[in-house]
């Protein structure tokens with residue numbers, strides 16, 4: 331076997347194990363809908379993205395514009411098609427228009443300033459850009475991770491609805507550090523049910539990672555974002 335074959339079979343095994351975890355969690359939650367898997371490929375090379383595509387992966391997630399733009403171009407060049415690229419990282423407004431050029435879904439809108447910048451970038455696309463609003467699950471006064479406060483969610487959603495080239499598809503969240511994911515995703519489910527009353531069509535919920543996907547699925551996640559459990563430890567990251 332070549333090194334490529336070895337890597338591909340490792341990815342295939344990891345994917346099968348993650349898909350099994352997702353299925354088990356979906357059943358345990360008494361759900362009959364399907365939970366989609368976004369494989370987070372940040373820090374890993376375009377070759378891995380190509381191998382994942384050949385294994386049936388459609389959704390891939392990236393968190394840095396420059397790295398992702400390069401991989402997106404490399405995949406196109408190599409004829410790797412059919413992928414949906416999710417931007418899941420902190421977004422600077424001066425990069426937003428550039429992200430709108432290669433991303434199919436932007437999951438991390440957390441402030442009004444990004445809406446206009448993304449909308450201007452998305453104007454050059456053939457189709458509207460799908461977006462999610464990133465909700466903060468940090469207890470008040472302790473915001474370590476990005477996200478809009480629940481109190482400001484309705485206002486941010488209204489801005490996206492008013493943007494001509496953006497399509498509001500739902501919410502995204504990351505469990506806070508140093509807290510059990512269960513109660514955090516419980517809060518998320520409450521925030522989401524209020525949000526859905528105003529935006530019934532925006533019913534995607536991106537939540538859950540390698541360590542906490544079961545808790546997220548129990549609380550209604552429609553998409554989980556999994557990196558480490560599929561690709562292994564990220565190079566240069568503990």
Ligand SMILES: *Cc1c(COP(=O)(O)O)cnc(C)c1O
Nearest residue numbers: 370393418539540555556557558
């Ligand atoms: C890196 C990352 C993930 C994947 O995390 P793993 O623990 O490696 O599965 C998910 N969501 C976001 C926002 C990330 O930045």
